[in-house]
Amino acid sequence: MTLHTDMTADPHIRIDALTFDYGGARPAVDRLSFDIRKGEFIGVLGPSGCGKSTTLRMFAGLLAPTAGSITIGGRDISHAPPWERNLGLVFQSYALFPHMTVAENVAFGLKLRKIGKEETRARVAEALRAVRLDAFAARRPAELSGGQQQRVAIARAIVIEPEILLLDEPLSNLDARLRDEMRFELRDIQTRTGITTLFVTHDQQEALTMCDRIVVMNGGMLEQIGTPAEIYDRPASPFVANFIGRANTLKARVAGGRVTVDGQPVPASEATGANGEALAVVRPHCVRLLADGPLKARVLRRVFVGSMIETELELEGGQRLIADIRPGDPDDALAHVGNIVALDWRGADLRVFGA
Amino acid sequence: MTRFLSLLVRAWVFAVFAAIFLPLCLIFVISFSGDAYLSFPPTSWSTRWYAEVLSNGGFMQGLRNSAIIAVIVAFLSLALGLPAAYALVRMEFPGRRTIQTLILMPLVLPSMMLGLGILMVFTPAGLVATFPGLVLAHLVMTLPFSVRILQTSLANLGTDVEQAAMTLGATPVQTFAQITLPRLVPGIVASSAIAAIMSFDEIVLSLFLVGPRLTTLPVAIYRYVEDRTDPMVAVLAVLLIVVSLAMVLLIERTVGFTKAFGK
Numbered sequence: 087m088t089l090h091t092d093m094t095a096d097p098h099i100r101i102d103a104l105t106f107d108y109g110g111a112r113p114a115v116d117r118l119s120f121d122i123r124k125g126e127f128i129g130v131l132g133p134s135g136c137g138k139s140t141t142l143r144m145f146a147g148l149l150a151p152t153a154g155s156i157t158i159g160g161r162d163i164s165h166a167p168p169w170e171r172n173l174g175l176v177f178q179s180y181a182l183f184p185h186m187t188v189a190e191n192v193a194f195g196l197k198l199r200k201i202g203k204e205e206t207r208a209r210v211a212e213a214l215r216a217v218r219l220d221a222f223a224a225r226r227p228a229e230l231s232g233g234q235q236q237r238v239a240i241a242r243a244i245v246i247e248p249e250i251l252l253l254d255e256p257l258s259n260l261d262a263r264l265r266d267e268m269r270f271e272l273r274d275i276q277t278r279t280g281i282t283t284l285f286v287t288h289d290q291q292e293a294l295t296m297c298d299r300i301v302v303m304n305g306g307m308l309e310q311i312g313t314p315a316e317i318y319d320r321p322a323s324p325f326v327a328n329f330i331g332r333a334n335t336l337k338a339r340v341a342g343g344r345v346t347v348d349g350q351p352v353p354a355s356e357a358t359g360a361n362g363e364a365l366a367v368v369r370p371h372c373v374r375l376l377a378d379g380p381l382k383a384r385v386l387r388r389v390f391v392g393s394m395i396e397t398e399l400e401l402e403g404g405q406r407l408i409a410d411i412r413p414g415d416p417d418d419a420l421a422h423v424g425n426i427v428a429l430d431w432r433g434a435d436l437r438v439f440g441a
Numbered sequence: 442m443t444r445f446l447s448l449l450v451r452a453w454v455f456a457v458f459a460a461i462f463l464p465l466c467l468i469f470v471i472s473f474s475g476d477a478y479l480s481f482p483p484t485s486w487s488t489r490w491y492a493e494v495l496s497n498g499g500f501m502q503g504l505r506n507s508a509i510i511a512v513i514v515a516f517l518s519l520a521l522g523l524p525a526a527y528a529l530v531r532m533e534f535p536g537r538r539t540i541q542t543l544i545l546m547p548l549v550l551p552s553m554m555l556g557l558g559i560l561m562v563f564t565p566a567g568l569v570a571t572f573p574g575l576v577l578a579h580l581v582m583t584l585p586f587s588v589r590i591l592q593t594s595l596a597n598l599g600t601d602v603e604q605a606a607m608t609l610g611a612t613p614v615q616t617f618a619q620i621t622l623p624r625l626v627p628g629i630v631a632s633s634a635i636a637a638i639m640s641f642d643e644i645v646l647s648l649f650l651v652g653p654r655l656t657t658l659p660v661a662i663y664r665y666v667e668d669r670t671d672p673m674v675a676v677l678a679v680l681l682i683v684v685s686l687a688m689v690l691l692i693e694r695t696v697g698f699t700k701a702f703g704k
Contacts, residue, residue: 175608182605
């Protein structure tokens, strides 16, 4: 057993080699391991079918893991039924009780916990205040808007003071404007209550703006875990680079500490790793155009998107990439369709992955 | 053009409704005939045939029997159908698909064949011309309907809401009693009403199973019509319609007809 050097980082929740196998070609969730600290807002991000919803359902006790474990505060809950876990789950569909009022919905979990009438009333009122729905206590869910229903679902989940709040794509049924509003509101509620939160989403923007740390999943496996900045700036794989934000992926070679693309040396500060075939990833906004240099490319297309011009370029070897150019910059003058330009970027902006 | 089309559509709807309701109207009118035979329009008016039906011991006994059987069948259809529907919708077990298909079999089979089969089983078991026998036979007809309606209602509820209740601390039993059951009321009312109406109107299976000791109203009417046709038949038809209509109104009043039978 290894000793953790940092004992202050209390792993409130530990997911260890969590696996779920439907019996398909490969497991839906494959040996997933990560820790969650108390009060942390963790995003689980990935494309549909990456296993993030399966992970959430295993957390909630709605699916039993094939292997591995989930431990909360030292207690292994992997095989406890959902009603013994004390978790708050907010469904994508909100899943409110349509035959109960808003207040009855929120009180449901407290009644089951045999909390007294007075305390129940006080805690329901407090939870509804927290989601700014105190005026709607007597309404039925059907009389509320989507955003209000969602806030009832959150109130219902936080009022039981859960060990962890699980959010399953909670914003995806809202219209764009409301989604932006709820994003901040949700984060605000979480900060005020301090409830550890696991937030499942396929939307990188939501994950980047809301989460303390992001777990990126792909094909049932963990691709990377880190803060939004770490994930964006130092993606651990070409998949992460392409999934979080936009990225150009170029075939490259690493030889003797130098990186070449199309046979030409390119700026790279991390040309470590094995020699041979590699993938070089650079974000469009990091690519600059020069009048002359070793790596030449032809301008194929310019698309004006307001704050910048997306410029599509083709290397002599046929590989294509995008450069985001600010209108009026020196690059802009070079980026005429058909022009041959040279490409440049800062060495630190290129990520190199062994192929 | 659209005006003409809309007129045409309206005429069509009217025609369809006329085809359905005109015979009913005729029957209703004839039931107040004072004549000794069926004719339209009646030459005289009276309520004597209503008095005749209400004082006819055979019909009244049949009505009583049919009502008792209908109530028991409705109750048992629900009591047996709900667990079956729940298992078929919410649980995973080998053969689930097969059972889902087979459960509707009695609806496909000609009731003559069913009746004959039931008779052959019930005769040695001593169930012919008994309440349990008739109830069991009617259940063969009503259970598939009940299970089907309840299955649809359950499936439409989805599982999210129930799972939400469980994550909030509700055991499966608490979840069923406090979340599933209240939301299932329209389906329960609908399936029970259908079962009651089906049993009350059932004739083919009953014909095989009734005897001098025990008969149902539809069988009594059938037997009566075999040798005589007087306005009493119209009165009986009106009574049957009124009972069925009362059921429909009951559903409409409690849960709303479209809500119970629609999706």
